[in-house]
Amino acid sequence: AATEWNVSVWGKRRAFTEHVEKLAELVSDKTNGEFTLNISYGGLSKNKENLDGISIGAFEMAQFCAGYHRDKNPSITVLELPFLGVNTLEEEVAVSHAVYGHEAAQKDLARWNAKLLMTSPMPQYNIVGTGEPRDAVAEFKDMRVRATGGIGKAFSAVGAVPTSVTATEAYNAMESGVVDTVAFAQHAHLAFGTINRAEWWTANLNPGTVNCPVVVNTDAYEALSDAERTALDSSVDEAISHYLANYGALLEKWDAVLEEKGVTKVMLPEAELAAFRATAADPIREQWIKDMEAQGIPGQELYDLVVKTLEDTRAGN
């Protein structure tokens, strides 16, 4: 009989979900329509509960972000540490998939009956702001910034004030001065309209990003026929390539967007970036490793894996 999988993602179809759409297309083609993925945008679960849904068996595939609920998936939050030094989407894919392949991450997600399939690579977050461009670390002091997780911690290390607003309220919050700046990836600055309010955007601050894997329900995965499983596994790389090409096009348009909206591109001097990294990156990473080791998760090993993968990827190019 035909196999139908339900896939839970959220929001609207956008650059962030293109690999899932492509995967559905490829899998159906390769199995002559015998194996189909029905992608639901928010109909099956709330985004923060996609892992719960996988664990229950409510649907077979889902996307989520590690930072939504650090305690659900502590191991992969290594990928959200500030200033990992990831520069391109390709590097983001490489480090994510290396971590997903690590035993500790797999064990972590196995508690949710979930198997890591692929990542949804996000570019480094950067901040948009109003008023005078802030191009020195000293100017981050007392700046109210909408940033969560590791990025929020990094800003708070240099004296900024992370301020709690939901992504959908980010525009309002900026308009009303509740925050001075908002940290997002480019597609989110567009989607939530923060770019329309911005006077400047940091092009090279690159404090970090969020990590959003796509997972499958382990039982459902194992119940696939060999042909179906091959169709699925063999489509991942192509789906990711499609995603990269698509997001790359968006990034290419980005400069034009900045120009159209009259947004200044701020480049921080290398010395300032180094000062930011020294203050924010090391203590947060060390604390993270300590917390992980205390829970029996090999934090140091995971971090080293990220660094090594990054080196290897660059050497390979």
Added chain:
Amino acid sequence: MAGNAAVLEDGSLISRLDRKLLKLEQVFALISGLAVFSLMLMAVVSVAGRNTMNAPLPGYVDWIEQAMPLIAFMGIAYVQRDGGHIRMDIVIGALRGRALWLFELISVLLILVLMLALVWGSWSHFSRSFDFAAPLWSRDSSIDIGLPIWPAKLLAPVAFAVLCLRLLLQVWGYGRAMVLGLDTPVAVPLIQDAAEQAAAEAEQLSGHDNDAIGGQG
């Protein structure tokens, strides 16, 4: 369509249990009201902190999300006790005597089935976020400041369990009324016709208003 109804009381066992449970329900409902009040205070603290000391309440959104289940669930049995959950009573309002009690009985039994299932389901939701081995027993945390979510998730099965107790009492109450053919059974909300009920509601409101005004002359 909606609204409150009268619950009669006497010295019988079921009525005494009803009043005991009511005390618990009232405490829960008051907690819910205080949680609403805390929303207001949090906003004041956050806005004032932001504008005076550049120090908004850290994790403001996370705290609100933690308070919401308190507000949303804790009073659920209290409202069921008075028959306050909205329904359409055109059909059931036309029934009298045993036929009425039969319909009410079936209706509460169905609610009981649903709520037992939801105690199970919401408990399972809670237990996925709870782990004795983890720091703060937390397997699920909030997005901004990483608050453990299990306490908020636990509120659902707790409040629903109290509702199940209330429903058991109502099953007993309506069942008794049906078997004995009572006109005015105790411990269950009696349907008032829409006008009586509106009068009761308006009475309550205007009572407040008069007091407040009267206090000022």
Added chain:
Amino acid sequence: MEPIEIGLWVTSFLLVLVVVGMRVAFAAGLAGLVGLIWIFWAKFGYSPDKFGKALTVSVKIAGQVPHSKVSSQALSLIPTFILIGYLAYYAGLTRALFEAAKRWIAWLPGGLAVSTVFATAGFAAVSGASVATSAVFARIAIPEMLAIGYNKRFAAGVVAAAGTLASLIPPSAILVIYAIIVEQDVGKLLLAGFIPGAFSAVVYVLLIVGIALVFKNVGPPVKGFTWRQRFEALPGALPIVFVVVIIICFVYNPFGGDAWGTPTEGGALGAFVVFCMALWRGMRWGEFKSALLETAKLTVMIFTIIWGVLIYVRFLGFADLPGAFSDWITSLEMSPMVILVCILLAYAVLGMFMDAIGMLLLTLPVVYPAVMALNGGESVAAADSAFGMSGPMCAIWFGILVVKMAEFCLITPPIGLNCFVVAGVRDDLSVQDVFRGVMPFFIADGVTIALLVAFPSIVLYLPSLAQ
């Protein structure tokens, strides 16, 4: 059986449960749970040994919904708005408003009735619930109108109709609920309610003045207040102005420059102002406790419906019924405007029998995507759309239309809650009297709705400024 067929069967089952008088929240939750079990069992091929698995999965899915759906910052506006309304009673704001309105504008034909509409509109700016608003003004305004020889049916009709303003003029619990269901910006929707709410009030006033001019015995004007008396009445009503300014400024700053904060903060600060006012007017712990308990009761009632219906909506998601309905609507060979008018008429009929919040929660998950599709999709540009407005603007416009329909239903027989409440307050008025008295206002509401449909800019002017 196809998921969509299951969806239709379960929806019929839900309607039966609601009609025979099961509490709406639980009827929806039960229908959703039954539907989920059915869908999963069907997925497992109805094999008897798999029923347990279908049950477990469904119960766990349903069990997620209550916590998951109520833990929302946007929903926190609902209890805040309700609390403002209750605290306002203790602060004596209602009577103060009526007194001020009377001294300033009762010299018009139908003067006291006009004052009632204005005072109600003012109170609507702190109260989020229509029924409570009618109940209060029935107590305050009707006796004064009867004392100077008003027709009692007319007096009752005025109060019942004016109460509906509370749900358009922000704060409004029902607009927040709409925003949550359709995932739109709460702030913009609240903002959008202002002009249609004020517009409805003006239409009511014109109607009253017209009636008073034609039928001399309906409502004589009240004259003779000195300017001194007029100004003396103002301070008591000032907190309302203050709250309104706060809420507006937290959504969109009309004085130019930045807004002051987010809508959530604005609502909470408004409540705080009224709370201080109530304290100052002598509110004590006993009264405060009743206000908290009443707030808790109304809030829990609304939230139970919300999560109950959302269990059903989750089931609809698995059955993909909204998608199917939307495809069907867009495939109809009628002009989008005709279809929209049919949808609004359907709401008028449904609203005769159903409660406003229940009605919106039950229908919107299916109807809203269809209306958006009709306009050309969520992200359509104004130029390419059927109704001449962008996707987000269409969401706001339809929201105001639907809420106005829901309010209209509060005064239509046979179940018009506002009319019941007014009749309940007055021993000398039957429900039939109130329904008769409110009938002229059907025309006013009909005119208002027609104008809002024909001239969407009435609704969209303010939100478009806040872009």
